[in-house]
Amino acid sequence: MKTKHHIPSEILSAYSTGSLPEAFSIIVACHISLCDHCRAEVEAFDTLGGVLIDNEERANIDLNSFEQTMKLIDKQNNSCLASGKKSSDIYPTPVKNYFGGSIENIKWKSVGGGIKQAILVNTKDASARLLSIPPGAQLPDHSHKGLEMTMVLQGSFSDEIDNFYRGDVELGDDNLTHTPKAGMDEHCICIAATEAPLVFNSWLPKLLQPFIRI
Amino acid sequence: MIRENTIFYTDRAKSTDVLMSHMRKENKLLSEKNMNKNSLNNWSECLKRISKDKDAIAFRHLFEYFAPRVKSFLIKSGGSVTQAEESMQEAMATVWQKASMFDPQKASASTWIFTIARNKQLDAIRKINRPEPEELPWMETEQSDARDAIIIQEEQINLALAVSKLPKKNRDLIEKAFYGDLSHSEISKLTKLPLGTVKSRIRLSIDRLRKELGKKLQ
């Protein structure tokens, strides 16, 4: 399946340079695990980093720097590298890593309306969670404070903008008020990252709570 | 066979008298080849030798070039001199350990080593957690084409050239971005840089990789 909704260049460059909050980096890592188009762009920014290293000044290194490094290498005693295991299921490896590599460890919490969420990360600048939305169910009508990114892992959702399928990313900002609705076929599972707590325009306060205070 | 004919050693390597004893066995032929002209190719060859033969001379060679640069990168990213030295050593040890995962058809050695240094920088100095994507499966096949590796390296040279021709303001921007010093509003300027050809070249390599992998699975 071909991804239709990609991640903008400035976010990909922020990912490459490490300027992106972790919550958003999860989505980029998941998206480029599925999307070669955006992966190539991230790696193009990395190439810029390669040029930077080539042009970098030469700092004085310690006299025994090389020997120390060889000692470190000996200590590593050839512990085998984690092989690039490919996730065949719906959760890309970057998500699984938040659950100790096993999706059985995902702790879903009901937030009402059949919708469930599981927090991936919550830092002061941004948070990310998994959302599971029953077929046909609607997320509360909300607008955003700051950036919101949502990526579909399973099923689909649609809103005023378009339809979104596995791998697709939707971006929301201050200007977007939308009402995402899950596709009818199956539960829609997605990752959502938000820069600041969502501000709901209209919804039951009890539903509001779990979304805001995570 | 290139392995016997170590064309990439410079006189700089000859002058290093601290080589460990087990390296002395190596028969190193020195060449007058201009290091800059060939450096990109040579580093790939070094990494191959580290991965295949645990070749400490090749590693030393790579170390002498990259270690001072990586350390400088880490200092400019906000690390103290002591911390930068320590993190640089760890990064270089990772280079050794992961050498077998270096794919010259996808990236130059400088780019690959940059990503290792960057991850160390985020981890140890800037304290930023940056989840990594799934590794692209990669394998060396019979047809693994040296041509692709050379093209990737040429792209890097072209990019370096393009960067060197940028106004100083823009070059500073790149540095600030990678040292973690760029504001969010500034970062969009990075996307105006001439990365188009590099990107499409990487894309081609990934496509080819996927195709070969598909063939293998059939």
Ligand SMILES: [Zn+2]
């Ligand atoms: Zn994409």
